[in-house]
Amino acid sequence: MRIFRICLGVFLLILAVLIMLTSFITLKGISESVNFQMRIQKLFCSLILITISLKLLSKPGKTTVDSDGAVYAGFGLRAPALIIDGIILNGLYFLILPLQSYSFALYAVSTYLFPVLVVAYNIFFLVKFGATPGKLAMKIKVVKTSFGPISFKEAFLRLSVNILFIVFSLIAITTAFKSFSYETYRIMSFLEKGKYIFSFYPNWFNYHLPLNLLWFWGEITAFLFNRKRRALHDFIAGTVVIIRPDAYQKHGFKQSENAEEPKGKMGFHA
Helix, strand or coil: CHHHHHHHHHHHHHHHHHHHHHCCCCCCCCCHHHHHHHHHHHHHHHHHHHHHHHHHHCCCCCCCCCCCCCCECCHHHHHHHHHHHHHHHHHHHHHHHHHHHCCHHHHHHHHHHHHHHHHHHHHHHHHHHCCCHHHHHCCEEEEECCCCECCHHHHHHHHHHHHHHHHHHHHHHHHHHCCCCHHHHHCCCHHHHHHHHHCCCCHHHHHHHHHHHHHHHHHHHHHHCCCCCCCHHHHHHCEEEEECHHHHHHHCCCCCCCCCCCCCCCCCCC
16 A cells, blocks of 8 residues: 555656646646636646645555544545535536526526525535535534534635635626626537636636635645545635545554543544
């Protein structure tokens, strides 16, 4: 397993360097703004891959039930949970997508509706079950650092930075709506539509992607390099993501010999 981690870490490191080198290539026939956006994406992609490779190349820690009676969910559980939620939300998006072809009013409503659904989806399931459907499938849940159930406050704070990015995106697209022609947009191909609407976005939106990617890199870095596997949004909300006690055996964890009685409201034994 250690050899596999080293090989994967080296591979990702080489891939990161190659992607970084391509970021300095300027593509012809594409606007300076699009070239800038692509360059930023490649640089941050390289940065994220380097961060992951450094973690893989470092000495792995031994995962057991912690002395506070909890097993914190790592990348191998949280990533699949995120993918499952992504599939569900993208399914909702493709259900809404046909509305955009009927009229500008429906197009505008669907554009604003989807981000609201994404936020509502996460907050509802986190408050109601302590986990989104993806997390429920992976048998992990979000709790306070005291192991008590989270409330609307914690659920909202976990999403607060993402909500801020969504608000800025909606302001930008509202500005674009004032200038673009829906009839022209309507007859375009799927790929052309994205380029067309983006051409009407305000200039300040060029900073949206770099800031979004910087936040994402910060999330990954914080998550990979702290013992409790807390991402930045966990620190903001005062939460941790744990494996449910009933899933311990499934995931192959055992009680540490020095483990104490679980603290807080969690109240379980492995």
